[in-house]
Every structure is written in structure tokens, then in C-alpha cells.
Amino acid sequence: MLTSTVCAAVSAAGLGIAAITAYRKRFLAATRIAAYSLIPIGLVMTGVIDWLAGIVFKPTVWAGFGVLALSFVLFMTTRAVERRRGVGSRKERRAAAADRPDAVAPVASAPSLGAGRAAAQPAAKGKGAPAKGGAPKDDFSDIEAILKKHGI
Structure with missing residues (x-):
């Protein structure tokens, strides 16, 4: 009125x-x-x-809004904790592990020392492919030389 x-x-x-x-x-x-x-x-x-x-002016309406706000806060808190911990259902974890690519690509881990040596060479042979002598090629000799040069 x-x-x-x-x-x-x-x-x-x-x-x-x-x-x-x-x-x-x-x-x-x-x-x-x-x-x-x-x-x-x-x-x-x-x-x-x-x-x-x-x-x-109805208190039950305001109580309903309070319950909805509490529900929203609880939902957002659980989502934040899940993201922080990386927790999900077993199915979600398996799907995430299957979709995740390797941490480092084989070509990216090969040292690139200049134009005389192709960086794509290890990728062309494949992972663990035997070299000419029949044993896997040791590409760490360059790294060892650099470490010895610096006294490590």
C-alpha cells in the first residue's frame, strides 16, 4: 500500500x-x-x-538466497581444491594421461651444434634404432666434452 x-x-x-x-x-x-x-x-x-x-520483505526468501550462496561457495571451493591437487575421477585421470604428450620430443632433446649436423637425424632413425655398428649411437659425447671443458 x-x-x-x-x-x-x-x-x-x-x-x-x-x-x-x-x-x-x-x-x-x-x-x-x-x-x-x-x-x-x-x-x-x-x-x-x-x-x-x-x-x-519475506525472511524465507532471504534464507533461500543465503542457502544458494552457501551452495555456490562450497561448489567453488571444491573445484579450487580439485584443481590445486589435480584430483579427478579415475576416468578423467586416465584420459588426461593418455592425451598428454611426452614431456620432451626426441628431436628437441638432440643437441644442435650447427649446420654440419642435422637436428632431425635422430628422429629419422627412430627411437632406439641401432647405428651402423649395431649398437645404439651415443649422442652424449658432445655434452661430456662441454662438461669436461668447464671442469665439471
Whole structure:
């Protein structure tokens, strides 16, 4: 009841301001002010204001919003903990492990020492492919030489 009276007063004041604006020959602004001032009385007439007042002043509605907020906080907390720990269902962990590529590609781990030596050479032979002598080729000799040079 009080909300209806307040909305009617606001609409009446807005229509008064629109009339003064129209008197000053600013018809476009006056029409816009009149349109805005008719909104509160229209909301009262359709019953929207009573519906909103019923929602705002009921404690059970606010308790419901509190329960929804608590549910949201709990859900987001569990998601954050799962992401931090990397926990998921067994099916999700297996799918993630199967989709994850190797940490380092074989070509990327081969040393590239210049144009005289092709970096793609180990990839062409395949992983663990025997060299000309029948044993796997030892590519760590370059690294050993660098470490010895630096005294390591």
C-alpha cells in the first residue's frame, strides 16, 4: 500500500517536471521525462511492485538466497581444491594421461651444434634404432666434452 502511494507520487512529480519542460519548448525532452515518469505507476497497476515487495520483505526468501550462496561457495571451493591437487575421477585421470604428450620430443632433446649436423637425424632413425655398428649411437659425447671443458 505504501509502495503504491510512493510510486504514484513519483509519477505525478515526473509528469509535473515534463509539463514544465514542455512549457519551455523542449518537447523531445518533455516526452522522454513523461515516459520515464509513467513507469512506476505502470508497475503498480500490473502488480509487479506488490510482487517485489512480497519477495523483499519475506525472511524465507532471504534464507533461500543465503542457502544458494552457501551452495555456490562450497561448489567453488571444491573445484579450487580439485584443481590445486589435480584430483579427478579415475576416468578423467586416465584420459588426461593418455592425451598428454611426452614431456620432451626426441628431436628437441638432440643437441644442435650447427649446420654440419642435422637436428632431425635422430628422429629419422627412430627411437632406439641401432647405428651402423649395431649398437645404439651415443649422442652424449658432445655434452661430456662441454662438461669436461668447464671442469665439471
